[in-house]
Amino acid sequence: MIKTRQSLHKIAELSNQEYKTAQFVVDFLATCNPTSIHQNIGNTGIIAIWESDNFDSTQHKTIAFRAELDALPIPEPNNFEYKSEHQGVSHKCGHDGHMTILLGVAAYLKNNFYKIIQKTGKRIILLFQPAEETGEGALQMLEDEKMQKLNLKIDYFFALHNIPSYQKNLIVCRENTFAAASTGIIVEFEGLTSHAAEPQNGKNPALALSELTQFLYFLSENTIKEKENKDFVLATVVDAILGETSRKSFDDIAFGVSPAKARVCATLRSYLDEDLQLLSQRTEQKAQELAKKYDLKLKISYSEKFAATTNTEQSVELIQKAATKLGLKYQNKEKPFSWSEDFGQFTQRFEGAMFGLGSGKNTPKLHHSNYDFPDDITQTGIDMFVALIQNSEIRS
Numbered sequence: 001m002i003k004t005r006q007s008l009h010k011i012a013e014l015s016n017q018e019y020k021t022a023q024f025v026v027d028f029l030a031t032c033n034p035t036s037i038h039q040n041i042g043n044t045g046i047i048a049i050w051e052s053d054n055f056d057s058t059q060h061k062t063i064a065f066r067a068e069l070d071a072l073p074i075p076e077p078n079n080f081e082y083k084s085e086h087q088g089v090s091h092k093c094g095h096d097g098h099m100t101i102l103l104g105v106a107a108y109l110k111n112n113f114y115k116i117i118q119k120t121g122k123r124i125i126l127l128f129q130p131a132e133e134t135g136e137g138a139l140q141m142l143e144d145e146k147m148q149k150l151n152l153k154i155d156y157f158f159a160l161h162n163i164p165s166y167q168k169n170l171i172v173c174r175e176n177t178f179a180a181a182s183t184g185i186i187v188e189f190e191g192l193t194s195h196a197a198e199p200q201n202g203k204n205p206a207l208a209l210s211e212l213t214q215f216l217y218f219l220s221e222n223t224i225k226e227k228e229n230k231d232f233v234l235a236t237v238v239d240a241i242l243g244e245t246s247r248k249s250f251d252d253i254a255f256g257v258s259p260a261k262a263r264v265c266a267t268l269r270s271y272l273d274e275d276l277q278l279l280s281q282r283t284e285q286k287a288q289e290l291a292k293k294y295d296l297k298l299k300i301s302y303s304e305k306f307a308a309t310t311n312t313e314q315s316v317e318l319i320q321k322a323a324t325k326l327g328l329k330y331q332n333k334e335k336p337f338s339w340s341e342d343f344g345q346f347t348q349r350f351e352g353a354m355f356g357l358g359s360g361k362n363t364p365k366l367h368h369s370n371y372d373f374p375d376d377i378t379q380t381g382i383d384m385f386v387a388l389i390q391n392s393e394i395r396s
């Protein structure tokens with residue numbers, strides 16, 4: 001398993017470019033005698049199915065597990081022997097570890113097919129999604145005809161994420177929202193250029209940009225004050241530019257031109273999907289107001305949309321039972337995580353849950369350049385998923 005993780009680490013690939021990674025996964029899965037493997041779903045996604053000869057979806061349970069294929073655009077400073085071969089791209093979210101855990105489950109299913117699948121009538125699905133980091137991959141798969149044709153009735157859908165700053169092998173979970181909803185919003189204003197000596201002859205969007213930036217800065221505070229539920233909302237301005245949006249660097253300045261264009265980008269976050277809608281509406285409203293006030297054209301678009309990951313009560317109960325059975329420490333997280341997870345697209349459609357697997361108190365944080373998935377939690381991930389397969393009879 002360690003060798004497998006390191007091999008995956010070496011070939012780290014960006015979202016929606018996970019070709020070598022997907023091939024590696026498919027080759028491994030093929031050695032585990034699945035009933036069927038389906039490739040290139042939603043670009044590079046993979047679905048492997050193990051089912052009994054007498055499988056009947058009205059009588060037998062289907063349990064699905066997810067891992068992510070993609071890495072991040074982060075250069076790897078580490079010098080270990082399995083360092084990423086792809087410059088500027090590396091596994092800094094531990095998806096190499098998550099894939100390895102699922103491959104470990106595949107190997108287990110191969111060795112225990114009769115006991116786990118044939119005797120119980122169950123169906124197990126291992127799903128590998130592309131483009132988790134950009135929030136695109138889950139929908140790509142769900143909307144792909146190939147997946148729709150499979151018509152998978154999934155009773156329980158689980159995923160895990162390793163969590164730095166939590167002790168190794170601790171299981172962290174909660175009911176309802178587990179990870180926040182979020183979206184990038186892009187607001188573009190367009191006026192008219194003029195000579196910098198005669199700004200009155202043009203339409204310079206500088207004030208629209210600064211007023212919108214201020215509005216966004218106070219948006220979460222003001223929204224929380226007015227909302228009935230006091231759940232977490234957050235707006236973070238991540239980019240603001242006045243002048244040509246195509247310019248390559250901060251030093252690329254045209255002092256002779258009063259500009260026509262401005263762009264403000266923000267990330268909106270909340271624990272509830274409806275609060276995210278509220279933040280989007282308010283931002284759109286303000287942008288429209290400003291466009292009118294300063295006589296500017298307006299374009300609003302969204303990017304990297306993540307639904308909230310929502311855990312059902314039954315699924316969390318199964319996770320808790322699995323942890324207890326394995327003698328693992330379980331922590332109920334009081335508040336959801338403020339980051340977002342593309343797994344939310346699956347929990348919107350299927351009963352399921354995501355849980356956290358502690359990856360060490362002193363492990364660098366996710367997406368930090370010196371993060372590396374700790375191999376000594378892999379077995380716990382495999383054991384948890386196997387226990388979930390065994391336990392899922394409880395609520396038949």
Ligand SMILES: [Zn+2]
Nearest residue numbers: 093133366367
């Ligand atoms: Zn990540």
Ligand SMILES: [Zn+2]
Nearest residue numbers: 093094095161
């Ligand atoms: Zn991740």
